[in-house]
Amino acid sequence: MNNQNDFNKILKEKGYKFTSQRKHVFDVVVENDGKHLNSQEIYELVRKKYPEIGVATVYRTLALLEEMGLIYGVDFEDGFRRYEIAKNEEEHRHHHLICLECGSIKEMEEDLLGTIEERIYQNNQFKVINHRVKFYGYCENCITKMNIK
Amino acid sequence: MNNQNDFNKILKEKGYKFTSQRKHVFDVVVENDGKHLNSQEIYELVRKKYPEIGVATVYRTLALLEEMGLIYGVDFEDGFRRYEIAKNEEEHRHHHLICLECGSIKEMEEDLLGTIEERIYQNNQFKVINHRVKFYGYCENCITKMNIK
DNA sequence: CTCCATGCAAACACTTTGCAATCCG
């Protein structure tokens, strides 16, 4: 299966044009799966392969890809909008374990809250469509280093 | 119990001075419990009672109050940092039900994940200290209006 | 009286927008 053609096809389906700028931006996000790059970092990486690209194009493309559902924007409250690829097998987005000591971010695949959503509807008359969970604490490395329980 | 003296005392304990600017900022956050005001909104409200105050003071004070644990900053990914009062009875922060239709934000007090944290430690070697959950979906009003299930 | 805290304006950092030039289809 050919990536370029796949990407091309998805764009066309939505009535958008294929450009190498868009391909390069998408590639960088895909190639850095799990790194939660922010827009500036993506811009820098794309520039290595395509130096003429402008910041505005990167921002516009990221918004486009997010709207198309190919990537997700995540906010770790550090002042940057960060992006990760959308894996369409996920019904709900995965969750993040954020280390308070070193700032590392680990992904966790379990769907914790699926069973709880019905209860929320009963108790709060609120129909849950998606949820987002962030856990703050200490990662394996820092637990060892800090010698805490 | 006298609010002004309480607030004064907490500041002194941490080695900070009592000023009427600080009191006014804190008061506005307390008086608007549940409204998740952003910094600009807080600035506007404080100015009604204390017109000479500057934006910088509001930002500095909000950071100070957060650091002291009197208020929490929350990020609803709308480009603003929003604040809510910290209720120290809460072991974990409460969670938010965010309506995708009208944008309303409702608070939910249940602690959903307390029991799950041990499992996370087993599975991921990650020691959870706190967690933050946001549910996206449709609120009671919008469900009625939109006539969805 | 001594610093801490304030107000002001300028500086910042990230993102968005306007517009002419360019390129895809």
Added chain:
DNA sequence: CGGATTGCAAAGTGTTTGCATGGAG
């Protein structure tokens, strides 16, 4: 070709900082 897309620079937005003045303790 014609309209979507791009690059550039300028404008926006929310927030932070430098510094002289002011006020709490």
